Amino acid sequence: MSDSTIRPEPLRQDAASEYRMPDAIKETEFEKPRGINRVEVRKGLARVHVSRLSEPLAEHRLLVLRAVADAQISIDFLKFTPTGLSFIVPISGAEVVETALRDRGWTYSLKPDRSVVLVHAVNMRDEVGLMAQIIAEALTGDAVLEHLGDMHDRLLVVLPDDEAEALAERLRAQIGGEA
Amino acid sequence: MKVVVLKFGGTSVRSKENRMKAALRVVSAKEAGYHPVVVVSAIGRRGEPYATDTLVGLLSEIDPVIEPDSREMDLMMACGEIISSAVFAHTLKSLGHPAMAMRGGQAGIRTDGSYGSARILGVNPIGLYEVLGRGAIPVVCGFQGVWTDGKLPGAELTTLGRGGSDTTAAAIGAALGAERVEIYTDVDGVKTADPDFVPHAPTLPKVSYDEVAEIAHLGAKVLHPRAAEVAMRFGIPLWVKNTFSDAAGTEVVHRDGVDGRRVTGVTHSGKLVYLQMDLSGVEESARRAVMRMVYETLGQHSFNLYMVNLSPTSFGFAVPRDQYGTFMLLFDGLVFPINGSLIMLQVGDEATPETRTQLRLLGDVPLVKMTVTEGCTMVSLVGQDYIQQPGVFHWVLDTLIQAQVPVLQTSDSDFSVSLLVPESELHRAVHALHDQFLPPPVVA
Numbered sequence: 139m140s141d142s143t144i145r146p147e148p149l150r151q152d153a154a155s156e157y158r159m160p161d162a163i164k165e166t167e168f169e170k171p172r173g174i175n176r177v178e179v180r181k182g183l184a185r186v187h188v189s190r191l192s193e194p195l196a197e198h199r200l201l202v203l204r205a206v207a208d209a210q211i212s213i214d215f216l217k218f219t220p221t222g223l224s225f226i227v228p229i230s231g232a233e234v235v236e237t238a239l240r241d242r243g244w245t246y247s248l249k250p251d252r253s254v255v256l257v258h259a260v261n262m263r264d265e266v267g268l269m270a271q272i273i274a275e276a277l278t279g280d281a282v283l284e285h286l287g288d289m290h291d292r293l294l295v296v297l298p299d300d301e302a303e304a305l306a307e308r309l310r311a312q313i314g315g316e317a
Numbered sequence: 318m319k320v321v322v323l324k325f326g327g328t329s330v331r332s333k334e335n336r337m338k339a340a341l342r343v344v345s346a347k348e349a350g351y352h353p354v355v356v357v358s359a360i361g362r363r364g365e366p367y368a369t370d371t372l373v374g375l376l377s378e379i380d381p382v383i384e385p386d387s388r389e390m391d392l393m394m395a396c397g398e399i400i401s402s403a404v405f406a407h408t409l410k411s412l413g414h415p416a417m418a419m420r421g422g423q424a425g426i427r428t429d430g431s432y433g434s435a436r437i438l439g440v441n442p443i444g445l446y447e448v449l450g451r452g453a454i455p456v457v458c459g460f461q462g463v464w465t466d467g468k469l470p471g472a473e474l475t476t477l478g479r480g481g482s483d484t485t486a487a488a489i490g491a492a493l494g495a496e497r498v499e500i501y502t503d504v505d506g507v508k509t510a511d512p513d514f515v516p517h518a519p520t521l522p523k524v525s526y527d528e529v530a531e532i533a534h535l536g537a538k539v540l541h542p543r544a545a546e547v548a549m550r551f552g553i554p555l556w557v558k559n560t561f562s563d564a565a566g567t568e569v570v571h572r573d574g575v576d577g578r579r580v581t582g583v584t585h586s587g588k589l590v591y592l593q594m595d596l597s598g599v600e601e602s603a604r605r606a607v608m609r610m611v612y613e614t615l616g617q618h619s620f621n622l623y624m625v626n627l628s629p630t631s632f633g634f635a636v637p638r639d640q641y642g643t644f645m646l647l648f649d650g651l652v653f654p655i656n657g658s659l660i661m662l663q664v665g666d667e668a669t670p671e672t673r674t675q676l677r678l679l680g681d682v683p684l685v686k687m688t689v690t691e692g693c694t695m696v697s698l699v700g701q702d703y704i705q706q707p708g709v710f711h712w713v714l715d716t717l718i719q720a721q722v723p724v725l726q727t728s729d730s731d732f733s734v735s736l737l738v739p740e741s742e743l744h745r746a747v748h749a750l751h752d753q754f755l756p757p758p759v760v761a
Contacts, residue, residue, distance in 0.1 A: 196723065200715055209707075212707045220595070270613075274612035274613040283627060286632070
């Protein structure tokens, strides 16, 4: 036989009832807001683009990376291009890298005085359309974008030093984020 | 007053036996002098009767064309955790321990109004304190919260999206100032690789919040990055443990609590299509306009992008495979004006009959081809203070070349290097990187 009237069962008291509620209960604020939270500029970089490598491309790219590694220079934002690769090095390492590339006879361009504009957003890849919107906005002005990269929480744009602050300002104004 | 939050995932609550093992962990915590607070996921995994996917299927199978409204989807999805919390609370009661099942809203979890992927705005723990004060164990539905739009009576139920129950646990831990949050799963802790790929992958005894967030973002499924980020922000000690073993598990700590430079693990994620656009046939002055048009369209149509890249004569990115059909519809054969003349896009090496007809009709229109590589995925090497070393890219690519894994593109951060590889080579790529960078200890 079942009782159709369901009543909440009174909770039994036990050792845990010694629990004392805090005098003041505050709501705790949590996750970072969606979307862009910061747009920052990092200066002091050089952009290297090595092109016209021979086939097999993968192995020749590896030779370039080996040469830079042997020069004890750490690289960032490596990207493959149709006939080579491009990456960023600290300006302090640019001369050493240039020597390594020149000595091996590779076709390259090395542009000093570059900055990276970093656009930070939590879980950027899960925010539908956000990365494309940022790139489209960056392409709207006159800034010369030379290099793009992404990770799960940021998009990066490499461009000449003298254009970086203006692009960062415009992105903050158009799509949000703090400095 | 010592509070510990114990979160149990779907496998841990899928059967009566499993729930009993999980419940005994709660009892142990209580007997050790803690006030346990439990967070539960829905019961079981895909295909099982009360799993979230099964419940969603009840709505989505009604009509293959009309998508269910996200509000109703949230109501449906949240049922899984509600069932689970009631069952788990009763399991604890059967062991002689007062317990009370609570919906996310009753536990004070307040979110924004993004159905299906809501963010926790705040947690007011008064309800939790009330239950604890009555000597009971709160059993909270993970993955859900509430928001109020001021129009509909009562609060609207929202779900938190992927990994939502982990995030619930971390948020409650922070709100209650818990001594620790324990995430229980069916593996012994955070592994150096997916054990389905590398069965001998060891468990890491300790990882930093940054490391665990990074590997979670890049595909490790053991803990959701949002949970790691919340725990890090509030300094809540976090553990990943196995419900079914006495292994010590993995402790997640601040960065300075982990020994220096090292590789944390190899992860993999994503089913992607890689697209590369060759602009060498387009006048330099028009290239920027082409790129802008493409990215504007991608943004308007909510594409997620990966591996974005740019060179003087090309640009590219990867899109999720499930968005590729839409991509084709939007871009293949698209004709658009640039600087007063027309340009046409072709996706793939072969023009479709429609594109050929269009080209014939339009006459001499410059054609911009987009190379398509389907069946791609990302494999990543994650390492704290490791990736910044000179030579890392060379070692990683050399390892993959030696293993005959083609690499299509890369991206990197302070903590990781990700490589776009053919999905067919994924096993080989994960093994090669794991063997190279995380070799098993040599036994004398």
